[in-house]
Amino acid sequence: MTDAIVAGAALLLSLPVATFRSGFPTQPTVAQTWIAVVLVILACGALMFRRTRPLLVFAACVLPSIALPPSLVPATHLLPAFALYAVAVYRSARACWIAFGVAAVAVALATATAALGSPSELSLLVTTLVSGLVAMLFGALIGINVGNRRRYLEALIDRSRQLLVERDQQARLGAAAERTRIAREMHDIVSHNLTVIVALAEGATATSDPERARAVTGQIAGTARGALTEMRAMLGVLRDPELSPDAPLAPIESASVADAVESAQRAGFPVVLHVEGRLDDVPAEVRFAVARIVQESLTNAMRHAPLATTIDVRIAVRADAVELGIVNDGVRPRTDAADPPGRAGFGLPGLRERAAHVGGTLEVGPADGRRWTVRASLPLPAHASAEAHPEEHGP
Template identity: 75%
Template sequence: MSRADSTPVVGTDPGADDGLLLPRPPGVLRRFWSRHPRLADVLIAGAALLLSLPSALFRSGFPTQPTAAETALASVLVIAACVALVFRRRWPLLVFALCVLPSVVLAPSLVPATQILPAFALYAVAVYRSARAAWSCFGIACAALTLATAIAAIRVPSELSLVATTLVSGVVVMLIGGLLGTNVGNRRRYLEALIDRSRQLLVERDQQAQLAAAAERTRIAREMHDIVSHNLTVVVALAEGATATADPERARTATEQIAATARGALTEMRAMLGVLREPEATPGALLPLESASFADAVEAAQRAGFPVVLHTEGSLDGLPADIRLATFRVVQESLTNAMRHAPRATLIDVQVVVDEAAVDVVVVNNGVPSVLAAISPGVRGGYGIPGLRERAAHVGGSFTAGPGDDGRWLVRARIPLPTAPREERRE
């Protein structure tokens, strides 16, 4: 469907269609009436007047003929009811009451002239209010007409057959109007519900897109933080060591390690940006898992002069990529924090245990100052620990970081593994 064949919602502001392109109403006449509702109301009121007023002025078939005053009253009520039909969209219930009134209060010989008016009004109630309101009005109107007919038959028993016929014909005409209005009204409300649902889905789609974009930005920022923070921390430590030493050979070794660390960081950055440029990239790990090596992270910290010890049990091979990367990032960021905030640590112990149920990561260092250990984690700000907590939660795990009972700083993460056997996960 092209844009030329579409139009905003019929009867609404074209600028308020919320981006929906809806088919145009079929038929030239229907599109014309949808654009000019007031003209349609005036023409309907005029048609009702032409069908009702002449019948009130001409001689009827009833033996008892209306007086001049009754005829004048009928003309006024008919004209008033027809004028009210112009406002049937805004006040359908009030208009219906005004249209039923002539059939109730006028003489039996004048009632046939007013029978078409309640049908038009009941149609409007069904379309612009509800089907339940329309049938409630129909029942009330039938009761009122029946009561008026019974009173007229009691007054003039000879005209019983005529007033009964008038009652039946009035009820039938009003029933036709109610059925037509119910059909049109239900279709109208169904289309409005579909359009409202389409608007809601459009809003939800935009919200989901915004949430997805925000989540993607957070994920990229987390990866950038892990890469840049860790490698720059190692570079700073090596540069400080090269500056402090008076041995040219040790300084040269430190600068070579700085270059190697920087090249590794650039490689990780290129790999991550390359994945981001792929239009069909899955929302998995942003980095190739070949670069996610515990030994490399520990060796980099050791080259910077930190006493890091690595203990591993089990293997990460065959585990999902997101779990392997999350485990590596926990170790990497924990070492980065230790190098930043525990420069006097005499031991940084890294333990990675893989069993059939979960991956447990524990990183402990004993170089945290007592003042820093008394501060609750997360109060100082920063994105490292919150990022690790989010990463662990993303793979269904838990993460804690804070001072231990013996004054050491303890980082612990537990990531549950899928229930499938290890052989199936390797496949």
């Protein structure tokens, strides 16, 4: 509708001028007048496509200024201005100035050619040329102003859409990371405690001593209560809106290397713990990671190496890192039938995530064909290293 109104306005403003008697000594013939009317109508019709084909429409609007006799050129002055405005708005300011320059040169050459044929009409030709160029210049300046503002608003809208997409992507990534974090904590709590409970329950079933069975069931109850306590603590963190999103899901104190080793020993597994240095002086976050890595490593040993005769846990607090080594000798030959593809659990990825969370590294795999090793190195901040090893830093 807008394009039709613009084309109609251009036709009403241009068509009557083609029929007026101009001040040129040489007046147009009737045929030339009709040709001018047809060209003006066609150029106005071309303005209907100024949004999609602005450069082609501009060429169609400039053509009458070059092809018609000088006395009929004033009828075509407004058409290039309308078309050049469209070039500036729907293409670019650069395209507008290039189109203006090309049209100005073409119209100037046509005027110079007409002046050579009629030197007496030079002043009228120059006036007609200047008025046409001024009309195009006004169209270009207005179009550039409107076009720049239009492109600026489009850029703002595109940026807003991009920010919305990025916000949604960040929200999805954050939700996925949070789900992974919750799954890791749930796995550490549930898997370890259930493994211990299963081992204790099997031991209680196998023994014929009522007193020993009663003691084992008490240990099962204690292990289950500890797991419930950890679960309640984690749910409390998840439901607390005032806590930071990065707050630990489980209390730091809930994970202890000694507790993990003691649970495995109560379940009947030959776990031996060796600690070098003062683990209590290690930052709480690193200490929590150490406890979880040991806990998950023992859980994997209890599940996958029930015939192990030794499970050796070694922790060394160095000047710049905490070194962990968990080794068991219960490795069994693995076959595709025993371990089909796609049945890998979440324990090993959780161990690597736990180590990476504090900037450490972790290596897992068989050694010597008979042992399974878990080795981790968790870096310590400088001030923590000084506290854990004061003798290395002087009095």
